[in-house]
Amino acid sequence: MDPKDIVYVNGTFVPRADARVSVEDRGFVFGDGVYEVLRVVNGRLFATRFHNDRLERSLDGVRITLKGGDSPARFVEIGKQLLRENDLTRGEATLYIQVTRGATTRAHQFPPPDIAPTVYISVARFSPYTEFAQTGASAISHPDLRWGRCDLKTLNLLPNVLAAQTAKERGAFEAMLIRDGVVTEGTRTNFFGVVKGSLRTHPRDSHILPGITRLVLRDLARDLSIELDETPISVAEIPKLTELFLTGTTTDVMPVVRLDDKPVGTGKPGELTRRLQRVLAESLASGSD
Ligand SMILES: Cc1ncc(COP(=O)(O)O)c(C=O)c1O
Numbered sequence: 001m002d003p004k005d006i007v008y009v010n011g012t013f014v015p016r017a018d019a020r021v022s023v024e025d026r027g028f029v030f031g032d033g034v035y036e037v038l039r040v041v042n043g044r045l046f047a048t049r050f051h052n053d054r055l056e057r058s059l060d061g062v063r064i065t066l067k068g069g070d071s072p073a074r075f076v077e078i079g080k081q082l083l084r085e086n087d088l089t090r091g092e093a094t095l096y097i098q099v100t101r102g103a104t105t106r107a108h109q110f111p112p113p114d115i116a117p118t119v120y121i122s123v124a125r126f127s128p129y130t131e132f133a134q135t136g137a138s139a140i141s142h143p144d145l146r147w148g149r150c151d152l153k154t155l156n157l158l159p160n161v162l163a164a165q166t167a168k169e170r171g172a173f174e175a176m177l178i179r180d181g182v183v184t185e186g187t188r189t190n191f192f193g194v195v196k197g198s199l200r201t202h203p204r205d206s207h208i209l210p211g212i213t214r215l216v217l218r219d220l221a222r223d224l225s226i227e228l229d230e231t232p233i234s235v236a237e238i239p240k241l242t243e244l245f246l247t248g249t250t251t252d253v254m255p256v257v258r259l260d261d262k263p264v265g266t267g268k269p270g271e272l273t274r275r276l277q278r279v280l281a282e283s284l285a286s287g288s289d
Contacts, residue, residue: 004085004086004087005017005086006082006085006086007019007082007120007121007122008078008081008082008119008120008121008122009021009118009119009120009121010116010118010119010120011068011119013081013082013085016122019120021103021118021120022103022118024103024104024105024106025100025102025103025118026100026101026102026103026104026111026118027098027100027101027118027155028100029106030101030108031154031155031156031157031158032062032100032101032155033062033064033098033099033100033101033117033118033154033155034055034058034059034061034062034064034098034099034152034153034154034155035058035096035097035098035099035153035154035155036051036054036055036058036072036095036096036097036153037094037095037096037097037249037250038051038076038079038094038095038097038249039092039094039126039249039250039284040083040088040092040093040094040095040123040126041091041092041284041285041287042089042090042091042287043080043083043088043089043090044287045076045079045080045095046249046284046287047212047215047216048076050212050215050216051072051076051212052072052073052076053072054153054210054212055072055075055097055099055153056072057151057152058152058153058154059099061149061151061152062101062152062154063110064099064100064101064117065117066099066117067116067117068116070117070119072097075097075119075121076095076097078121079095079097079121079123082095082121082122082123083095083123086123088123088124088125091125092125092126092127092128093123093124093125093126094123094124094126094249094250095121095122095123096120096121096122096123096124097119097120097121098118098119098120098121098155099117099118099119099120100117100118100155101115101117101118102115102116102117102118103115103118126250128250128252129250129251129252129254132173132254133252133253133254133255133277134269135257135269136254136255136256136257136258136268136269137172137173137174137246137254137255137256137257137258138171138172138173138256138257138258138259138261139167139172139173139174139175139176139186139244139246139256139258139259139260140166140167140170140172140175140176140259140260141175141176141178141183141235141238141259141260142163142166142167142175142176142177142178143177143178143179144159144177144178144179144184144207145159145162145163146159146160146177148206148207149206150184150185150206150207150208150209151204151205151206151207151208151209151210152209153209160187160188161187163175163177163187164187164188167187172258173254173256174186174187174188174189174246174256175187176191176256176259178235179207181234181235181236182202182232182233182234182235183202183232183233183234183235183238184202184207184208184232185202185208185209185211186246186248188248188250188251189211189246189247189248189251189254190202190208190209190211190213190214190246190247190248191233191244191245191246191256192214192217192244192245192246192247193233193237193241193243193244193245194241194242194243194244194265194270194272194273195233195237195240195241195242196240197242198227198229199221199226199227199228199229199272200228200229200230200231200232200233201214201228201229201230201232201233202230202232202233203230203231203232204230211247211248211249212249213247213248213249213251213252213253213280214247216280216283217247217253217276217280220276220279220280220283221276223279224275224279226272226275226276238259241259241264241265242264242265242266242270243255243264243265243269243270243271243272243273244256244257244259244264244265244273245269245270245273245276245277247280252277252280252281252284253273253276253277253280255268255269255270255273255274255277257269
């Protein structure tokens with residue numbers, strides 16, 4: 001184990017190997033919790049305010065109340081301390097924040113109010129997918145089997161896990177999820193496509209996670225006077241896609257050049273995808289907060 005592998009659990013900084021949570025933790029028993037993943041470039045956290053807001057919304061959405069002065073902003077400060085303690089203030093890293101409803105005797109209903117949420121925060125070295133970013137990746141389409149509150153970033157990721165594994169077994173990077181005849185998003189990414197020259201993505205509603213990269217990209221596109229039409233791409237429109245890409249905190253803008261074993265557009269990353277890839281890279285490098 002790297003001697004600097006320090007994490008934070010419930011108020012203490014400990015080596016990862018010594019970090020402990022109860023087997024009765026509701027995150028373990030029910031997947032009853034929420035999380036965030038932030039990108040860190042040279043020690044600077046990217047889009048912190050958006051992540052803090054989303055964590056707040058996820059906590060509210062599942063009715064977890066933080067205790068003892070805890071807040072998303074405080075978690076970010078703890079994350080910064082972890083970056084220093086783990087020598088991750090240079091290069092690429094990620095910050096992971098997880099909050100569960102705490103540990104108590106198993107019962108579906110919420111625990112008594114004196115049970116404090118479990119807070120786990122860690123940092124890790126990260127390598128961007130530079131090769132796929134150049135060549136483009138492949139995806140498969142897959143039914144979206146998730147629940148009705150995909151806008152909350154919860155630990156309940158089983159449908160995502162199963163779809164991601166199916167994609168992997170079919171040699172693809174990501175699964176494009178289909179619900180009610182439209183593309184919603186990926187297992188860990190949002191999907192954007194170009195149909196008849198217009199850039200489209202699923203609107204923000206309870207069927208997608210409001211991705212922070214999606215949000216940042218929407219602003220960057222507006223700055224470039226690129227119109228983004230938040231109308232979902234239907235299954236019937238998939239063969240008409242001339243460009244397709246996905247976005248995420250660890251995937252950036254990743255071109256998708258093959259879908260279900262067929263080329264998308266020319267089978268090469270499209271022009272608009274490349275432009276947006278460049279502006280996001282610049283934004284990450286400049287450390288926008
Ligand atoms: C289901 C889902 N959609 C989209 C995203 C992309 O969100 P972000 O850009 O905030 O990483 C994620 C990230 O984990 C995700 O899990």
